[in-house]
Structure formats: C-alpha cells, structure tokens
Amino acid sequence: MNVQDVREQFPILDQEVNGSPLIYLDNAATAQKPRSVIEALEDYYRRYNSNVHRGVHTLSSVATDGYEGARDKVQTFINAGQREEIVFTRGTTTAINTIAASYGRANLKQGDEIVLTPMEHHSNLIPWQQVAKATGAELKYIPLQPDGTVSVESARSTISERTKIVAMVHVSNVLGTMNPIKEVTKIAHENEAVMIVDGAQSTPHTPVDVQDLDCDFFAFSAHKMCGPTGIGVLYGKKALLEDMEPFEFGGEMIDEVGLYDATWKEVPHKFEGGTPIIAGAIGLNAAIDFLNDIGLDNIKTHEQQLAQYAMDQLAAHDDIEVYGPPANERAGIITFNIQGVHPHDTATVLDTKGVAIRAGHHCARPLMNWLDVAATARASFYLYNTEADVDALVDALVTTKEYFGDVYAE
Known part of the structure; x- marks a missing residue:
C-alpha cells in the first residue's frame, strides 16, 4: 500500500487551510471521497439519472x-449469506432505529433485558432507551475494564436468560476499543438473545x-468508508427480517393495497419505502471497489501503525492524557486532553495550523461520564494519513500548550 499514491486519489487533500496544508484527522466523523466515487456519482446524474424498479425505459x-448491483456488492463485502439480507437505509442511525422499532418493540416485554455497554454511540443507546420505556424492558450494561475494554467474562456475567437483545459497538468511536463481538455473540445466543452490532467504525x-x-x-x-453521505446498510438474518414489520410506509415497499389494508413486498424491499437512495448506493458500490483494490487488511495494518506512532509521540508529553487501550488493542482513533485546556480550544488552535480534529462528547455522553471528563479531543486516522500528519498534529499540540501556557501566565 503506497500511501502517497492513495492520497493523490483524494482531491480535497490537495489544499491549504488557514495557510497550512490540510491535515485531515476527523475520519471517525466522516471520511473523504476518492475521485472514483465522485466520478461515479457524477456519471449517474449526468448519464442515467432515473428512478428504479418502477420504470421500463432504458434509463x-x-x-x-x-442500485441492485450495489446490494450484491455489499453482500460480498460483508459476506452476508443472501442478497435479501442487505437493506439500504439513510445510515447507521436509521438502521439501528429500524431494528429497535420493527424488532425491539414487537418482541420485548416487561421483565426482559436489553444489554448494552457504556461506550455506545447515542445511535445505539437512545433507541434502546425508548424501546425500554415503551415495553417495560430493563437496560443493563456490561461494565468496562479500567482501560476501556470489554471482557468476555464481564459480558457472560451480565447477559442472562432474561436478556433478549445485546447491542454493542464493534469499534468505539471514542476509545478505538475493538470489542470481542464474536465471543459476545456466542454468549448472547446461548441465552437465546439477539445480537446487534454497530459497525460504523469497523x-x-x-x-x-x-x-x-x-x-x-x-x-x-x-x-465513513469513502462513500457518499446519506446512505447506510442494515444487515439482518433473513428469517428475522421476514418476521419484522416495516419501519416506514409508502410507495415501493407495498405488494397489494386496498382502501383499508395493504400487504408488503418481500425483504429487503419492504424496508425501503419511497424512492430509494439511488445515487448513494451507486457511490457506495464505487467506494467498496476502491477499498477492495487497496485491501482492508492493508488499511487495518496501516492505521494501527499510525496509532502506535501517535501514542509513542504523545507519550513524551506528560500533560497530554490519552484515553483507552494500548495501541495494539485499538483502531486508528486517539482521544486525548491537554491538561488545563478545553478540547474545543485545542481543536480551534489546531485548525489555525490546518489540522482538523474533533472535539466534544462525540455522541457518547455516558462514556464521557465514565472517563470523568466533560469532553475530549479526538484524532482519527484513515488510509490516506501519514506519520507526517501525526508529526503535524503533535507540533500543533505543542503550539497549543505554549499558547495557553502564556495565556494562563498573564
């Protein structure tokens, strides 16, 4: 994997921000788009823009x-058993809300348990809070280890025969923690619970x-994977999807309609009411091709090397606290704080140097409470980032410390 060759495929990186070369380290929020994805979107709108399924004309x-070719591509990409198990949604949030509304509310009752972790993104937390309120189910949380990881033993002691749903993030968007999904799924199934995974960061x-x-x-x-905004994927085992009622109603998802009743199309179409996200699916198809050409194993290795390099550089600064597990146990996400400096101030100073990071609670308020902080700064890496980007980040953090040291000294 030649990172310089990769970078040349991202037009947005070839610019200056506030007089400095752009160093984009906000990839956990959204990733930049390669030329091939941009061109695929432009080609659709220029050459064959049309609605799908309903028309018999050429466009x-x-x-x-x-559109349907993108479904096949996603099936292969995540190794789903059948193409009908791939539902296009507006994103991870809509996908999880669909599960919560169509499966959770229909299958849970008072006394049942929903098991989560304190590191969940709000998208995989609030829907289950609402399901619990609507059904009388109880929320339970697998406790985190001191380094922000989930142990299989803690999962086993938390999940019980009353547990009906286990919902867990694959990779934390704050700590970069890589959770033991396969092992927790086994425990969930041993207790006849359904396993739901938020894969946005993995x-x-x-x-x-x-x-x-x-x-x-x-x-x-x-x-988050070099594709367009506004489209995501819900994978569900076909038998579960077939038993679920749709989340949205309207055109395209119906089979028969009378004045007083209607029936639904087969999966996945019954979950894709209205005009679907056609351009988004075509762009996602191109993004998967792009990632496959580079290789996900290569991307994973590259990012973990960057995470190790970044943590080594930051370890030289005693007044910078990095949260989460060691580099070899995390994805390419580094969340930190400078002692005495609010993370929003850190991000603002970094922006003056062209370094783009994220600051705030990262839609993970319970995790901020667990860390005992109001907010954090976060640098997140992707396939086009380099060690030079890490050096620029560290240099900008030194500038931030010097600036606020001078301010507090006055």
Missing part, C-alpha cells in the same frame, strides 16, 4: 442495475464477515 433499467477499516461473527443484525454507514 430506469440502467439505474436499477446500478467496516471502513477492517474486514467484516457477518457470518463468521454470527451476529443477527449489523449496521454501518457509507460516508
């Missing part, structure tokens, strides 16, 4: 082939095999 047929960075994980549902977004 509609071409668009339908592109799918862009490491190979995913849903059949090997044996999870029942898996959700991810295109925009």
